[in-house]
Amino acid sequence: MLRFYESKAIADFYVKYRPTFSQEVAKVVVNYLKRKRGIAEETQVVFDQLIDVACGTGQATGLFAPFFQRAVGIDVSAEMLKQAQQQNVFSHVIYKEGVAETIPASDHSADLITSAESVHWFDLPKFFQEARRVLKHDGCLAIMGSSLPQVIEPLKLPGGNEYEMGKFASNLFTKCLLEGNYDVLAYNHVLNKYKDIFKAIPSNTKEYNDDLTLRFQ
Structure with missing residues (x-):
């Protein structure tokens, strides 16, 4: 794992300048999880647990939190986590210090693991192995990035x-x-656009989507 984003200055910049993903991104991911479990996309469901790996200041954690009873953001940076906690508006969201290659979670405890704009820094074989350990047997891994x-x-x-x-x-x-x-x-x-990382994911059931656009000022 490579570590470039741990300082207080960068954490402050993240909160002020980094664009978050859109609700459309969350909808695409959650609908994929529903389809995998045989649930109609229009059905309102609150899943058990989300784990957001390398959560930074918590943008993706907060985006997906409404779809889960419990959401956990983990990051290697104490400064990032401090900002995430300050920005948090959900009572069911917590933040922990940890790394992608050793996720602080029990076996088969997560319905969804997310990684936003960060997986390119991971030791991928170790991360994929950890994701498999932590995910439920019908859980999903969502890797998000932007061009x-x-x-x-x-x-x-x-x-x-x-x-x-x-x-x-x-x-x-x-x-x-x-x-x-x-x-x-x-x-x-x-x-x-993470195409090589997508190919490396050790799964026969996976989906690649690069059609979403985020516009901001």
């Missing part, structure tokens, strides 16, 4: 135009990733 942001609205800056500013923003983001103190191989997983 690099695209500037789609006009940016009215002096001397610039739409196309130039969109291209500049994309190039700047890529430059920060590739020239910063990061693991390039890990970010290659992000650039190819």
